[in-house]
Amino acid sequence: MTSTPSALDPAIAARLKRSADGLVPAIAQQYDTGEVLMLGWMDDEALHRTLTTGRATYWSRSRGEYWVKGDTSGHVQHVKAVALDCDADTVLVKVDQIGAACHTGDRTCFDADVLPLGQ
Amino acid sequence: MTSTPSALDPAIAARLKRSADGLVPAIAQQYDTGEVLMLGWMDDEALHRTLTTGRATYWSRSRGEYWVKGDTSGHVQHVKAVALDCDADTVLVKVDQIGAACHTGDRTCFDADVLPLGQ
Numbered sequence: 001m002t003s004t005p006s007a008l009d010p011a012i013a014a015r016l017k018r019s020a021d022g023l024v025p026a027i028a029q030q031y032d033t034g035e036v037l038m039l040g041w042m043d044d045e046a047l048h049r050t051l052t053t054g055r056a057t058y059w060s061r062s063r064g065e066y067w068v069k070g071d072t073s074g075h076v077q078h079v080k081a082v083a084l085d086c087d088a089d090t091v092l093v094k095v096d097q098i099g100a101a102c103h104t105g106d107r108t109c110f111d112a113d114v115l116p117l118g119q
Numbered sequence: 120m121t122s123t124p125s126a127l128d129p130a131i132a133a134r135l136k137r138s139a140d141g142l143v144p145a146i147a148q149q150y151d152t153g154e155v156l157m158l159g160w161m162d163d164e165a166l167h168r169t170l171t172t173g174r175a176t177y178w179s180r181s182r183g184e185y186w187v188k189g190d191t192s193g194h195v196q197h198v199k200a201v202a203l204d205c206d207a208d209t210v211l212v213k214v215d216q217i218g219a220a221c222h223t224g225d226r227t228c229f230d231a232d233v234l235p236l237g238q
Contacts, residue, residue: 025209027155027158034148034153036148051235082233082236083229083234085158086225090144090228103205106205109209113202113207114200114201115201117171
C-alpha cells in the first residue's frame with residue numbers, strides 16, 4: 001500500500017477513483033509528437049508531486065516506493081500537462097521525455113513487442 | 120471475473136502479465152494524430168478479439184461483459200496496430216476512431232478535466 005495522507009488538492013482527491021490498491025494508471029505521452037511512452041501507476045501523493053514539482057512521479061508497485069522518472073537513469077520526464085479522464089480513474093501526463101522512456105533503452109515501452117493482427 | 124479459456128495465441132498468453140482480476144490496461148490511441156483516446160481493460164479473450172476481428176474489444180468492469188467499442192454508439196475503433204509494453208502488462212491499441220471516443224461526446228476521454236500545475 002501507499003502512503004497517506006497526501007497533500008493532493010482535496011478537490012482532486014475527492015473525485016479520483018482509485019483501484020483497490022489505491023492507485024490509478026498514468027499514461028505518459030510525449031507532448032509534441034504524441035508518442036505513448038509508458039504506463040505507470042500513481043497514488044494521491046505521486047499525482048500531487050507530478051502536479052507540483054514539474055517531474056513525473058510514479059508509485060513503483062514492484063519496489064513499493066515513489067519513483068521520480070529519470071532520477072537514476074537521467075531520462076527525466078518534464079511535465080507539460082496533466083488531465084483526468086471522464087471517470088477520474090486514469091491520468092494522462094503529457095511530458096517532454098529526455099532520452100529513452102523505456103529501461104530497455106527503447107524510446108517507448110511499446111516499441112519492441114508488436115503483436116500480429118488477423119487469424 | 121472474466122471468462123476462460125480464451126482462444127488467444129498461447130505464445131502471447133504465456134507472457135501476458137495480468138492484474139489480480141485477470142485484466143491488463145489497454146490504451147487506445149488514434150493511429151495518425153497520436154491522440155490518446157481512452158483507457159479500457161482487456162482479458163485474454165478481449166485481446167484475442169481485438170487482434171482477430173479488427174474491432175477494439177474491451178472487458179467492462181462495471182457491466183461484467185465484453186464490450187465492442189461502438190456497438191451501441193456507432194463510435195467504432197478500427198484496429199490498426201497492437202503492441203505489448205516491455206513488461207507485457209499493458210496493451211497499446213492504435214485505432215482509427217470513428218466519431219467521439221468518449222461517452223460524453225468529447226473526442227477523447229481526457230479533454231474535459233485538465234488539472235492545474237504548480238502550487
